[in-house]
Amino acid sequence: MLIVAALGGNALLRRGEPMTAENQRANVKRAAIILAALIAEGHSLVITHGNGPQVGLLALQSASSKDGAFPLDVLGAESAGMIGYMIEQELASLASHKLFATLLTQVKVNPRDPAFAHPTKPIGPVYDEATARQLAGERGWAVAPDGDKWRRVVPSPRPLEILEVSVISYLVEHDVVVICTGGGGVPVIARKDGSMIGVEAVVDKDLASSLLARQLKADMLLMLTDVDAVYVGYGTPDARALGKVGATELSGRDFPAGSMGPKVSAAIEFVEATGNPSAIGRLEDAVEIVKGRQGTWFEA
Numbered sequence: 001m002l003i004v005a006a007l008g009g010n011a012l013l014r015r016g017e018p019m020t021a022e023n024q025r026a027n028v029k030r031a032a033i034i035l036a037a038l039i040a041e042g043h044s045l046v047i048t049h050g051n052g053p054q055v056g057l058l059a060l061q062s063a064s065s066k067d068g069a070f071p072l073d074v075l076g077a078e079s080a081g082m083i084g085y086m087i088e089q090e091l092a093s094l095a096s097h098k099l100f101a102t103l104l105t106q107v108k109v110n111p112r113d114p115a116f117a118h119p120t121k122p123i124g125p126v127y128d129e130a131t132a133r134q135l136a137g138e139r140g141w142a143v144a145p146d147g148d149k150w151r152r153v154v155p156s157p158r159p160l161e162i163l164e165v166s167v168i169s170y171l172v173e174h175d176v177v178v179i180c181t182g183g184g185g186v187p188v189i190a191r192k193d194g195s196m197i198g199v200e201a202v203v204d205k206d207l208a209s210s211l212l213a214r215q216l217k218a219d220m221l222l223m224l225t226d227v228d229a230v231y232v233g234y235g236t237p238d239a240r241a242l243g244k245v246g247a248t249e250l251s252g253r254d255f256p257a258g259s260m261g262p263k264v265s266a267a268i269e270f271v272e273a274t275g276n277p278s279a280i281g282r283l284e285d286a287v288e289i290v291k292g293r294q295g296t297w298f299e300a
Contacts, residue, residue, distance in 0.1 A: 001042075001043050001044070001219040001220060001290075002043075002044045002045075002046070002172065002216065002217075002218045002219050002220075003038065003043050003044070003045055003046070003218060003219065003220045003221075003222050003290065004045075004046045004048065004209055004212055004213035004216065004218045004220070004221050004222065005035065005038065005045055005046070005047050005048070005222045005224060005286070006047075006048045006049070006050075006205055006206055006209040006221070006222065006223045006224065007031055007047065007048070007049040007050065007087075007224050007283065008049075008050045008205070008223070008224060008225035008226065008283075012024070012027050012028060012031060012049060012050065012053075012083065013027055013053045013054070014027065014226065015126075015147075015226065016126070019053055019054070019057045019125065024054070024083075024086065025086060025090075028083070028086040028087055028090050029090045030283075031087070031090075031224075031283055032087060032090035032091045032093075032094055033094065034224075034283055034284065034286045034287070035047060035087075035091055035286070036091060036094035036095050037286070037287050038286060038287060038290065039091075039095050039098060039177070040095075041287065041290070043290070044172065044175070044177075045177050045178075046168065046172060046177075046178045046180065046212070046213075046216065046218070047087060047177065047178070047179045047180075048179075048180060048181040048182065048205060048208070048209040048212065049080075049083055049084070049087065049179070049182050049183070049205065050183060050184075050205045051076065051079040051080060051083060051182060051183030051184075051202075051205075052121070052122060052123045052124070052183075052202070053123070053124065053125070054079040054082065054083060054183075055072065055075050055076055055078075055079045055123050055124075055183055055202060056122075056123035056124020056125060056151070056152060057124060057125065058070075058075040058078055058079055059072065059075055059123065059124060059152075060124060060125075062075060071198060071200055072154065072198075072199075072200045072201060072202060073186050073187055073188070073198025073199060073200070073201070074198065076182075076183045076184075076185075076186050076187070076202060077104055077186045079182065079183055080104055080105070080182025080183050080185075080186070081102070081104060081182075083182055083183075084102035084103075084104075084179045084180075084182050085102060087102070087179050088100045088101075088102045088179055091177065095177075098175075098176075098177050099174075099175065099176045099177065100176065100177045100178075100179065101171055101176050101177075101178050101179070102178075102179040102180070103164060103167065103168065103171075103178060103179070103180040104164075104180075104182070104186065105162060105163070105164050105168075105180045105181045105182065105185040105186065106162075106163040106164065106185060106186050106188045106196060107159045107160075107161070107162055107163070107181070107184065107185030107186065107187055107188065107203050107208055107211075108159070108160045108161040108163060108188055108189070108190065108196070109157035109158065109159060109160060109187045109188070109189060109199065109201065109203065110157060110158070110160060110189070111189045111199065113155075113157035113158060115155045115156050115157045115158070115201070116155045116157060116201065117155075118155075119142040119144075119153040119154050119155045119156070120144070120153055120155075120156055121153055121154050121155070121156035121201075121202045121204060122144065122146045122151040122152065122153050123151065123152055123153070123154055123202060124151060124152050125151070126146060126147075126149035126150065126151055127143075127149060127150050127151065128149065128150065129145075129150050131150075132150035132151070132152075133150075135152075136152075141153075142154070154200070154201060154202050155200070155201040155202075156184075156201060156202055156203060156204050156262075157187060157199075157201055157203065158203075158204075158207060159184065159185065159187075159203050159204075159207055159208040159211050160211075161211075162181065162185065162208070162211060162212050162215060163188070163196070164180070165212065165215045165216070168180055168212070168216065169215075169216055172216060180212075181205070181208050181209060181212055183202060183203070183205060184202060184203030184204050184205040184207070184208040184209075185203050185208050186198055187199050187201045187202070187203045204262040204266075206223055206262045206263045206265075206266040207262050207265065207266050207269075209221060209223070209266060210265075210266035210267070210269050210270045210278075211269075213270050213274075214269070214270060214273045214274060217274070218274075218276070219276055220276060220277055220278065220279070220290065221266065221267065221270040221276075221277075221278040221279075222278070222279050222286065222289065222290065223263050223266065223267065223278070223279070223280045223281075224281065224282065224283040224286055224289075225263070225280065225281070225282065225283065226282065226283070227260075227281075227282065228241065228281055228282045228285065228294065228295065229241040229242055229243070229280065229281055229294075229295050229296045230242045230250075230255075230260060230263070230264060230280050230296040231260075232253070234260070241296070242296045243296065243297065244292070244296075244297040244299060245296065245297070245298060245299070246298075246299060246300070247267070247268045247271035247272055247278075247298050247299065247300060248268075248272075250264055250268065250298075260280075263280050264280075266278070267279070267280060267298040268298060270298075271298045271299065271300055272300070275300045276300075277297055277298060277299050277300075278297075278298045279295045279296060279297045279298065280295055280296045280298075281294050281295020281296060282294070282295070
């Protein structure tokens with residue numbers, strides 16, 4: 001079975017954890033063990049991953065440089081290379097019989113996407129509200145709540161096209177485990193002459209993974225995060241975890257735009273386009289999720 005497995009940025013760097021190289025490596029190693037178990041089950045994998053904490057840290061470091069800050073598209077490519085390198089290295093040590101390739105991926109977006117006027121994608125570390133608002137004033141950021149903390153938010157336009165999909169498809173056909181679309185891919189727009197240029201945004205990794213899975217005609221889209229399922233009424237006394245649901249059952253429900261909302265939308269879009277299942281759940285439960293025993297399953 002060909003599975004597009006999307007690793008959340010918070011699954012690779014746990015909430016509240018210091019963003020050190022050692023912590024990043026340890027979490028990637030933990031993820032690699034689980035992904036290797038899926039390979040051992042006989043599945044073909046295309047692995048995508050988030051980069052919210054990582055690209056936010058790079059943006060902070062870049063902003064403090066005396067030579068000026070790098071744009072988000074360049075920082076997105078940098079973080080995708082860093083995380084992809086670690087995933088490939090750790091996975092290759094566990095599944096040495098497989099071939100691996102990490103591929104920087106450009107994702108075309110619409111320069112007139114309304115998301116550019118309404119930032120929702122959280123990146124970087126968490127702050128208390130007072131600190132977040134102070135930084136927003138000093139640096140021209142948009143900030144918003146993320147759980148009980150606050151984070152910087154940036155535009156997250158919808159992905160329209162994975163530009164390297166033919167290369168990814170070729171590698172998959174030759175039994176290569178591909179690590180790609182890191183951080184949702186590098187957002188680019190077309191110039192008048194047809195060439196591409198990056199834009200100041202972060203594409204949602206789950207929506208980009210859904211698009212990739214549809215283009216690859218994958219058998220399953222698997223979104224792995226740090227919560228065990230999709231919840232109705234999350235964070236309230238009436239919270240209820242969802243098991244198997246029809247794709248249309250959640251279409252009208254409201255989920256947070258910066259977290260579970262894009263995952264649910266990505267799952268629904270994949271199921272409706274392909275008739276194949278999609279699932280959301282905890283990284284640690286990946287093998288059981290694929291078997292339908294854990295997480296939230298979306299079916300046609």
